[in-house]
Amino acid sequence: MTGISPTLATALLGVILVAVCAALPAQEPSSLPDHPYWERPIPLQGNAPPLPPGAEEIIANLSADGCRPCHQPQWEAWKGSLHATAVTPGLLGQLGAFDAATQDDCLACHAPRQEMVDQWWKQGLDSTLVRSGVDCATCHVRAHVRHGPRTVAETPHGQVSEQPLFRQAEFCAPCHQFDESGFSVNGKPLENTYVEWRQSRYAREGVTCQACHMPEKQHGFKGIHDRQTIRSALTVEARRTREGIRLRAGNTGAGHALPTYVTPRVLIRLEGRATDAVIEHVIARRMRWSRESGWEELADDRLFPDQWITLVLALPEEEGGRISVRVEPDYDYHERVYPALLNMLVDDLSEREKSYLQQALELTGDTPYTLYQLDCPEWSGHEAPCEETP
Numbered sequence: 001m002t003g004i005s006p007t008l009a010t011a012l013l014g015v016i017l018v019a020v021c022a023a024l025p026a027q028e029p030s031s032l033p034d035h036p037y038w039e040r041p042i043p044l045q046g047n048a049p050p051l052p053p054g055a056e057e058i059i060a061n062l063s064a065d066g067c068r069p070c071h072q073p074q075w076e077a078w079k080g081s082l083h084a085t086a087v088t089p090g091l092l093g094q095l096g097a098f099d100a101a102t103q104d105d106c107l108a109c110h111a112p113r114q115e116m117v118d119q120w121w122k123q124g125l126d127s128t129l130v131r132s133g134v135d136c137a138t139c140h141v142r143a144h145v146r147h148g149p150r151t152v153a154e155t156p157h158g159q160v161s162e163q164p165l166f167r168q169a170e171f172c173a174p175c176h177q178f179d180e181s182g183f184s185v186n187g188k189p190l191e192n193t194y195v196e197w198r199q200s201r202y203a204r205e206g207v208t209c210q211a212c213h214m215p216e217k218q219h220g221f222k223g224i225h226d227r228q229t230i231r232s233a234l235t236v237e238a239r240r241t242r243e244g245i246r247l248r249a250g251n252t253g254a255g256h257a258l259p260t261y262v263t264p265r266v267l268i269r270l271e272g273r274a275t276d277a278v279i280e281h282v283i284a285r286r287m288r289w290s291r292e293s294g295w296e297e298l299a300d301d302r303l304f305p306d307q308w309i310t311l312v313l314a315l316p317e318e319e320g321g322r323i324s325v326r327v328e329p330d331y332d333y334h335e336r337v338y339p340a341l342l343n344m345l346v347d348d349l350s351e352r353e354k355s356y357l358q359q360a361l362e363l364t365g366d367t368p369y370t371l372y373q374l375d376c377p378e379w380s381g382h383e384a385p386c387e388e389t390p
Helices: 006-016 054-060 072-079 089-097 100-110 114-126 138-139 193-198 210-212 227-231 333-342 351-362
Strands: 145-147 160-162 236-240 245-249 267-274 277-285 285-290 294-300 308-314 323-329 367-374
Touching: 072 138, 089 100, 089 333, 100 114, 114 351, 138 145, 193 227, 227 367, 236 323, 236 367, 245 267, 245 323, 267 308, 277 308, 333 351
Parallel strands: 145 160
Antiparallel strands: 236 245, 245 308, 267 277, 267 323, 285 294, 323 367
16 A cells, blocks of 8 residues: 555554554563563574474474464464464554554564564565464474473474473563553553553462463463453442442452453443433543544543442332443444544555455454343342342
8 A cells, every 4th residue: 555645644543553553562661671582573483403304394384283283272272362363354454554664563563473574575465474473483482492381301393492481471561561662641551461460469469461361371362352251350249229229340350450452341331121220331441532632541441450340320119220241342443443444545445455444344343242241120128139141
């Protein structure tokens, strides 16, 4: 895509800063050690070391499919993860709108291996390797040496080298924390997950990112898109009182803000069965961008670790009520980002890029799910819990 005017480029940047990668590298914060393991892009692996006859093919194949025969459970979990789909249709549809340096910055997290970056610049949208996203080799291979949380003396690859970083939250920070030069609004980076964790009791208690997102070493990396994961993080309690419905919601399981990023939202709705009594509360960091004032934070109603909120809906004693808690993981993408891109770039996108963005718009519309539904009885002379319904 070429020929975008400076004015359109400025507006475009405002629309998609949140969507891609804030147009800035998500590097280690200054408070983190400068660990050489996470140089990005990850340098070319070079030639595989000499090995016994018959072993060369499995060693030289750095694709995730090359790992599958011996690591089937890990491959299956990864294949269904957001790491495997880090290069999304939404990213492919808009990446060409940026200059070369910014594209490299985005790929440094979305397709971090130099082999991927090189293929992107040679083949663009026809690149297949780049679509592997954050694959097995991204985390486990450096210069054809395999690394993991422990040493394994003998494998078909040779020795697996222990890397203590695998057991630390710092392993995740390079792509899940903007540094002090990264994009911030109201003094807070758009991606601040590691710092949020570090300031919580979870860090003090040694509960790392891996403990929640890789339980029992699973490779699904589940988060806001997974209902069971969020049910383990967001607790909702509700009771029918004489005055109406009293609801408490708390972040009891996430070691960072819930949600940690700006694109999702959680919508809590309390309503009466017979009247039009309704309360809605949004758990999110809500943002707005305009050409005149740039980015503004409208509200930050996220729940930080161990934080609770209380909502009260007044109801007549003879009226019961309902509660729904809905998670919309890609709310900002679906409602703001992709429609704006399709509108602003209608004359600048190729048909293929427009197709990717349209696909992204449809996919993000399919991700919301109901986290909780509760039914609350009429007042019966004493307080009673609201019961969860299917």
